[in-house]
Amino acid sequence: MDERTEKRLISIMIPCYNEEENVKPMYDAVTAQMAQLPQYDYELLFIDNKSKDRTRDILRMICAEDKRVKAIFNCKNFGQFNSPYYAILQTSGDCVITMCCDFQDPVDMIPKFLTEWENGYKIVCGIKTTSRENGLIRFLRTCYYKLIRKMSSVEQIEHFTGFGLYDRSFVETLRSLDDPIPFIRGIVAELGPERKEIPYEQQRRQAGKTSNNFYTLYDAAMLSFTSYTKIGLRIATFAGAFLSVLSLLAAFVYLIMKLIWWDRFPAGNIPILMLVAIFGSVQLFFTGLIGEYILSINTRLIHRPLVIEEERLNFESGEEKK
Numbered sequence: 001m002d003e004r005t006e007k008r009l010i011s012i013m014i015p016c017y018n019e020e021e022n023v024k025p026m027y028d029a030v031t032a033q034m035a036q037l038p039q040y041d042y043e044l045l046f047i048d049n050k051s052k053d054r055t056r057d058i059l060r061m062i063c064a065e066d067k068r069v070k071a072i073f074n075c076k077n078f079g080q081f082n083s084p085y086y087a088i089l090q091t092s093g094d095c096v097i098t099m100c101c102d103f104q105d106p107v108d109m110i111p112k113f114l115t116e117w118e119n120g121y122k123i124v125c126g127i128k129t130t131s132r133e134n135g136l137i138r139f140l141r142t143c144y145y146k147l148i149r150k151m152s153s154v155e156q157i158e159h160f161t162g163f164g165l166y167d168r169s170f171v172e173t174l175r176s177l178d179d180p181i182p183f184i185r186g187i188v189a190e191l192g193p194e195r196k197e198i199p200y201e202q203q204r205r206q207a208g209k210t211s212n213n214f215y216t217l218y219d220a221a222m223l224s225f226t227s228y229t230k231i232g233l234r235i236a237t238f239a240g241a242f243l244s245v246l247s248l249l250a251a252f253v254y255l256i257m258k259l260i261w262w263d264r265f266p267a268g269n270i271p272i273l274m275l276v277a278i279f280g281s282v283q284l285f286f287t288g289l290i291g292e293y294i295l296s297i298n299t300r301l302i303h304r305p306l307v308i309e310e311e312r313l314n315f316e317s318g319e320e321k322k
Helices: 023-035 055-065 079-089 107-118 135-151 168-177 184-191 214-228 231-260 270-302
Strands: 008-016 040-048 069-074 095-098 123-131 160-167 195-202 309-313
Touching: 008 023, 008 079, 023 040, 023 055, 023 107, 040 055, 040 079, 055 069, 055 309, 069 079, 079 095, 079 168, 079 184, 095 107, 095 168, 107 123, 107 160, 107 195, 160 168, 160 184, 168 184
Parallel strands: 008 040, 008 095, 040 069, 123 195
Antiparallel strands: 069 309, 095 160, 123 160
């Protein structure tokens, strides 16, 4: 048997969006790392989420020079969760390693992941124990992780971004879910087999500008919150009942005071207006919170595809979308 066919195939999946300064250095770093692991064969899959810079042009040049590199170009930006999840399903390896294109996920973690995989772990997670990101941002992330972990019935993994290794058996589990808005971090915690967690220091972005902003961070937080917690709805129910009783009590007290002290009761209704404003704002807040749950349900019911491809490079002619 040919030596190449005896090697286990490792798929390395890298999502990218406007990474023209990082995509070629990332390719060089990964191929150099895999050259030190001759016992494995590998494929490198980039999925581009409709970049507006030269990322696609660079990927085309890389794919033309190295047939081990595959690329998928989405017809538009399908978000930070759907695109990498879809790409995982398109890999062919015995395991898949996912990592960001901005070098915040260290390439030298690949051998450590593979060692634990060879030891029998089907999932190996990179856990950020330290980070070179903004201190305030890290503090807020920590608070968020702890809050979700406390509120969720599923044990959540703190400071896990999805950077890690997934065995082919778990990839098939992901495929069977058929989830139109997948949240890989939660799925790993909920459905994954016994995992190995490896600490690492998250690096600063090597080049370019992050595409994360308040909206994308909020979207991630709400997807996690609505997918893995019930406490929002429970708080809304209890708070609604409590405020209803409080409102009726306040109205009754106001009526009694008005009847007893009709002439001396202040003409203005400022206290009542203040209560109405407070209760109204609380109601609006919980209406919005419930709306987030309904939005999540609606998206799942519509069940749109994860992504729609515009082009794929270096896939075999008979290789269909998975």
